Amino acid sequence: MTVLGPPTIQATGRAGRGSPARRRRAWTGWAFVGPFMAVFAFVFLAPIAYAVQLSLFRTRMIGGTSFVGLDNYERAFTDPQFWSAVGRVSLFLAVQVPVMLALALLVALAIDSGRLYGRAFFRVAVFMPYAVPAVVATLMWGFMYGSRFGLVGDLNDALGTSLPDPLSPDLILASIGNIVTWEFVGYNMLILYSALRTVPKSLYEAADIDGAGRLQVIRSIKLPAIRGALLIATIFSIIGSFQLFNEPSILQSLAPNVITTYFTPNLYAYSLSFSGQQYSYSATVAIVMGLLTAVVAYAVQLRAARRER
Amino acid sequence: MFANRRALLRTAALATAVATAAALAACGTDDNDGATTPVTADQVQSALEAGGSITVWAWEPTLKQVVTSFQAKYPKVKVNLVNAGTGNDQYTALQNAIAAGSGVPDVAQIEYYALPQFALGKSLTDLSSLGAGALDGTFTPGPWSSVKVAGGTFGLPMDSGPMALFYNKEVFDKHQLAVPTTWEEYVAAARKLHAADPKAYITNDTGDAGFTTSLIWQAGGKPFSVDGTKVKLDLADQGSTTFAGTWQQLISDKLVAPVGSWSDGWYKGLGDGTIATLVIGAWMPANLESGVPAGKGKWRVAPMPQWTAGGTAAAENGGSSLAIPKAGAHNALAYGFLKYATAGDGVKIRIDNGAFPATNAELKSEAFLNKEFPYFGGQKANEVFAQSAADVVKGWSYLPFQVYANSVFNDTVGKAYVSGTSLADGLKAWQEAAAKYGKDQGFTVD
Secondary structure (H helix, E strand, O other), X not given: OXXXXXXXXXXXXXXXHOHHHHHHHHHHHHHHHHHHHHHHHHHHHHHHHHHHHHHOEEEEOOOEEEEOOOHHHHHHHOOHHHHHHHHHHHHHHHHHHHHHHHXXXXXXXXXXXXXXXXXXXXXXXXXXXXXXXXXXXHHHHHHHHOOOOOHHHHHHHHHOOOOOOOOOOOOHHHXXXXXXXXXHHHHHHHHHHHHHHOOOHHHHHHHHHHOOOHHHHHHHHHHHHOHHHHHHHHHHHHHHHHOOOHHHHHHOOOOOOOOOOOOOHHHHHHHHHHOOXXXXXXXXXXHHHHHHHHHHHHHHHHHHHHHHO | OHHHHHHHHHHHHHHHHHHHHHHHHOOOOOOOOOOOOOOOHHXXXXXXXXXXXXXXXXXXXXXXXXXXXXXXXXXXXXXXEEOOOOOHHHHHHHHHHHHHOOOOOOEEEEEOOOHHHHHHOOXXXXXXXXXXXXXXXXXXXXXXXXXXXXXXXXXXXXXXXEEEEEEEXXXXXXXXXXXXXEHHHHHHHHHHHHHHOOOOEOEEOOOOHHHHHHHHHHOOOOOEEEEOOEEEEOOOOHHHHHHHHHHHHHHHOOOEEOOOOOOXXXXXXXXXXXXXXXXXXXXXXXXXXXXXXXXXXXXXXXXXXXXXXXXXXXXXXXXXXXXXEOXXXXXXXXXHHHHHHHOOXXXXXXXXOOOOOOEHHHHHOXXXXXXXXXXXXXXXHHHHHHHHHHOEOOOOOOOOOHHHHHHXXXXXXXXXXXXXXXXXXXXXXXXXXXXXXXXXXXXXXX
């Protein structure tokens, strides 16, 4: 107590006297925030600033680097390849995310219901695919999809059927959706399940006393309780869909004619910079896509917030 | 909760940009445009004796033995042989290193089709300044003209790939197929084979830019012409049309196995007879021996099928040079290694290990021509390859941005393999994509 006392008095005393003390206090604050700000500026702001700077220039094989202002952005907004990629991931988002979240919700409710035999095993088994690296998972599925040497091919041989080729242009997006669903159902299940665990037992007891059925408990207690978690899972999934890269990139070697170099926006940015040396335009595509992702995710969040109110 | 969500969003949006920006941060845009001062043969020799250390990026397997014997001859020189990826992967790494200005190797393996892109990008040292002019007549005309870009010499030919028809004799005998001498006969053989055994295909093809351009080359097409910064594209010229017309039949009637080259399924198919032929460069034997042991004794080599009966036209497929990136610091030493590997003692070592030479002396030597290949049932396969090398159609050139063009080949021509698009339309789309890129890069394209 005696140790803590004097500084407090000093501080209040000096603060009353005016500006010099205020300035010192300001510096003290900065000293605390400084290390964070330095790291933040270095790892977050600097790369973005660099990408923005890059996007304002253009480097050509003939003529070198020149400042082009917003030309790259203009090109991005009128680039059919870029927008076809955006369209593809949007379609993916609209179909795959609801399916995946519905499955995750179903599994989470099943585990939480307490009626499941071998609950712990089931939970781990569903979560397991998330622990498999995306690259390995995709390779594995790629082998299964093979209509000549893979599982599909073997099935065709064994049963004399002719299953459609999962790597054909019509089915490729669904095939990728299947891989992503397999990978992330467990992860989303865990988010939802942990939210369900926080529901106080007393609510269920009250529902029992009131004579509520199982479905009614789900509708009136469980679902409202995990709305926040569901929103988080949705936003993660939106971001994940827009950033789709690993799966198409690996399947590309199996289906080079189906998965184009502009299949998803990320893949497009990647091929622009790594096989075309169009770093500036690639940075532009990345920035536009980043903004687009932020806007969509924010819109979803706003909508959810409005509904909550 | 609210604050958390917003933070989450912000983080996510930033993460997207950061990940990309971080990847890009490695790629600056400094131009290393130092003028090169001429180096004499004596200076190269004294550099070799003085010693030092050089880094070589290459994936060609026989270079390992070359490095060993090179170091034995010049004990003070240390060569770090690095496999930085095959083909495009290595070019990506090299381009990034050059752009960043650090980590650039002293010597790099670059395929002929990719050389103009690096040379015009001012990334390579003109070897004329190191005495490459003295090597005139050492190399076969095809490869030697391939390393000459815009008046300079930007690499020394390491190997070449005059094409030939590799066929599985066992399969041909079983189904009583004659070895096709024209592409028309080739298509007929494809039909007959696939009808006799629905699992067997004449060859595999999933759309390969190198193969397509080589066949257009053989058909006498000249779809790319380059004059300084002026580029002309015509993938609907006589040769391209001839190729597209014939190859379309194989694709439409599903007579080519939908298996990518160099895949596991490919090696398997070459071994078990379900892929019956390959029309490919003369560097293939070493790959067959190591990759398809099951095919030993079954395969044979014949001249390429012709577009006109009785013709003798051939084309190159692949092949690489060794080049010296400008940013490298040991030009004289690097050139010493280049010369040793491509025109000196290294050539013999490489041939003994299965490489196909690009030097006149070796191609004409009796020992080389008379070599019997146990893999090909004792056939003197080099005779076929050497003849093919002499028959390569002259006047071909690649685009100065062929690496990029090839990377979008499957986006465009690939459509012909998986949808109703015709090969001719695919080639047209490829031409448009390449022309657009060329214009973007500042070339005059028409």
